[in-house]
Amino acid sequence: MTQAPILPRRIAFLALAISIMAGLFWLAWATLAPGGWTLAEILILICIVGTLPWAALSAGNALIGLGILLLARDPAAAILPALATARPGIPSARTAIAICIRREDMALVLPPLARLLAGLAAAGAADRFSLWFLSDTPEGEEARAEEAACRAFAAAQPIATHYRRRAQNTGFKSGNVMEFLDHHADGHDFMLCLDADSEMTAKAVLRLVACMEADPKLAILQQLIHGRPTGIAFPRLFQFGMRQGMRAWAAGQAWWQGDEGPYWGHNAVIRIAPFRAHARLETLPDGSHILSHDQVEATRLHAAGWKVRVLPDDEGSSEGNPPSYGDFITRDLRWAAGNMQYLALLRLPGLTPMARWQLIQAILLFLSAPFYVAILLLAAVNGLTGGGDSTPIGALLALLFVGWCCHYAAKLAGYVEVLLKPNLAARYGGRAQFLRGALAEVIFTAFMEPARLMSQCLFLLVLPFGIRVGWAPQNRSERGISFADAWKQFWAPTLAGLVLTFVFGSVSFTALLVAAPVLISLLGVIPFAMLTANPRFSAWLVAQQICALPEELKGS
Secondary structure, eight states: OOOOOHHHHHHHHHHHHHHHHHHHHHHHHHHHSTTOOOHHHHHHHHHHHHHHHHHHHHHHHHHHHHHHHHHOSSHHHHHOTHHHHOOOSSOSSOEEEEEEESSOOHHHHHHHHHHHHHHHHHTTOGGGEEEEEEEOOOTTHHHHHHHHHHHHHHHTOSSOEEEEEOSSOTTHHHHHHHHHHHHTOTTOSEEEEEOTTEEEOHHHHHHHHHHHHHOTTEEEEEEOOEEOOOSSHHHHHHHHHHHHHHHHHHHHHHHHHTTBOOOOSSSEEEEHHHHHHHOOOOOOTTSOOOSSHHHHHHHHHHHTTOEEEEEOOOTTEEEOOOSSHHHHHHHHHHHHHHHHGGGGTTTOTTOOHHHHHHHHHHHHHHHHHHHHHHHHHHHHHHHHTTTTTTOOHHHHHHHHHHHHHHHTHHHHHHHHHHHHOHHHHHHTTOHHHHHHHHHHHHHHHHHHHHHHHHHHHHHHHHGGGTOOOOOOOOOOOOOOOOHHHHHHHHHHHHHHHHHHHHHHHHHOHHHHHHHHHHHHHHHTHHHHHHHTTOHHHHHHHHHTTTTOOHHHHHHO
């Protein structure tokens, strides 16, 4: 299957993005210009301009992705040419399944791997795969228990299974993987990289490997990933929306990025030779290791002339999500620290223009937060000084609504796709049940997102002053949250909410109403974090089948 020229697609996407930014800028101007300009309003307009690239990227990817999902006979094949020539069946190449672990609960890690290995053996491909536990767990009782569990697991598997632990976790996950490739991967052509909470079916893995064999220039094939079914409220609500949004986002982005796509670090098949040759990461100028390694590895392969592609289909590819809002924010801020490191890499020689854009895009994911918080603060100042008296409420509400739609366009496009496809809606229990889940997720996001942006902003403000974020083990256990723990983590957004509520209330009742969605999120972040980790609330969601995923309904 011949791929359409990529340059016209990129020009078309750029034109679409510029049109979206122009429309949002016009709305902002129409909101702020009446009555003349105050200093606060000029600064608000500048901050709005700072948010436009991410808003346009989100909306542009969503619109193109939705078109592909609705109009293409096979959306995945329309995006990934290798699917057309992939040979089904037992692969000729050998693949190492590498799972990175560090102080994990092996009782949660091992069952999905057992299902994968059993499926590969049943398909007759046992001698084409091997499994490797790549441990970075520090020496001690945890490491000894981990090794014992892995070796007992290995003895019962139909596929060769190995355990290797490093004494030092130099370079974190990227160092762990590269050490494996340097010293243990001989005789293997590909590597399937998994995280401790990853799960893939044998069918999905064999499809990825077949695509890699069909295209010898393909260095990484990244499959779309959805959240595993869960009974805990926070990940259940979060991943319901995330799953819908990722289909449209990934399809739209892959349409114009083509062979220079992203890598997300797991649930992907990697061609070992070029990865080992080109994806070795040096330390940053300050001596620190790159935390968000995956996208940097992809850009190195782009520069070397290798393809990095996305399969925009999540069938058979899943992961666990943090079990609480607090754990989610902890992971979010670690990603923010990693993505901000890309500022030091943008001027490196040898990167392609798309590779540099990939790094910029990763930075924009978090850089919008300070702009949104600044807009909120400046709006409060403008109101206190009388500058907002001439603001047309209709234009303001239109700007807020259109901006919200652009920011969440991918998720909204995913909801539209399900509602327009009866077979897809039936997997979620029908349109009515799916709409209940979508409404619950929208309400959940309305409570979650402003406090999340405030947390990101506060973190980015202190990041330049020497705060260091390492690669700490992620909590994957399902537990409730006490008030004391929630207060310790979210006192700052709560305090900000109290101050801003007083300020907007002092401006006018109308100003307080307009700001209410953000203020409620900030004021309610502590009870929100507690409620979405509460076992009784979680059990109620499960009993009502709210935000139930197809895999959960199929098994019920």
